[in-house]
Amino acid sequence: MQDAITGLIGRYDQQGRYFDRSAIDRIDDYFAGAEVRLAAVALINREATEIVREASQRLWLADPELLLPGGNAYTTRRLAACLRDLDYFLRYASYALVAADSRMLDERVLNGLDDTYKSLGVPTGPTSRGILLMADVLQELLSNEGMADTSVVRAPFEYMARFLAETNLSGR
Numbered sequence: 001m002q003d004a005i006t007g008l009i010g011r012y013d014q015q016g017r018y019f020d021r022s023a024i025d026r027i028d029d030y031f032a033g034a035e036v037r038l039a040a041v042a043l044i045n046r047e048a049t050e051i052v053r054e055a056s057q058r059l060w061l062a063d064p065e066l067l068l069p070g071g072n073a074y075t076t077r078r079l080a081a082c083l084r085d086l087d088y089f090l091r092y093a094s095y096a097l098v099a100a101d102s103r104m105l106d107e108r109v110l111n112g113l114d115d116t117y118k119s120l121g122v123p124t125g126p127t128s129r130g131i132l133l134m135a136d137v138l139q140e141l142l143s144n145e146g147m148a149d150t151s152v153v154r155a156p157f158e159y160m161a162r163f164l165a166e167t168n169l170s171g172r
Contacts (some may be wrong), residue, residue: 004030004100005095030100033152036142037097040153043141051141052086055133059126066126073126088132089160093134096156105156110163124164131161 002010008023019027044051060066066073073079090111096102117124135157139150 002099002101002104007101007103015064033100035154036147036150037100038147039147040138040142040150041094041097043138044090044097047141048087048090051090051134051137052083054137055130056083058085058133058136059130062129063126072123080170082127082130085127086134089127089157090134093131093156093160096159097153102156102159105159105163110160111161128161128164131157131164 005027006021010021012019060073067069067079068074073082089109091107094107095108116122135154138153138157142150142153
């Protein structure tokens with residue numbers, strides 16, 4: 001797994017080029033967002049269960065049919081699988097935050113997910129919404145801890161949600 005800096009160095013090295021203004025700006029952005037990204041990862045480490053719980057509660061409130069007979073989170077087993085998957089996505093979002101590169105999610109979690117979910121008949125719309133709700137909860141918790149601009153932490157969540165939305169089998 002590469003981080004944003006390693007990937008940038010690799011691309012410039014392959015081309016036999018010195019860093020240009022664009023590369024230096026990307027490195028500057030990487031370090032400028034590091035404090036918030038690392039604070040987010042520390043918060044995820046401490047509060048993962050609470051983040052998943054709060055995001056799932058918001059999802060159930062917005063779409064209570066998911067918990068009713070016929071819904072994707074109906075039965076204890078299916079509900080536990082939904083919560084497990086949200087935790088899984090949260091963990092991988094933390095890796096992408098450290099790397100400052102959401103593309104690492106392709107190899108680690110997203111490649112093959114489409115086939116897996118399709119074969120199991122899992123619609124991805126609610127999962128996609130749950131992932132975005134985890135980003136909301138994380139940003140709120142960071143704001144409560146005094147972080148001013150937390151927008152950088154949304155990137156991996158939006159990346160995964162966008163992928164899942166593109167592979168959505170149905171809304172439920």
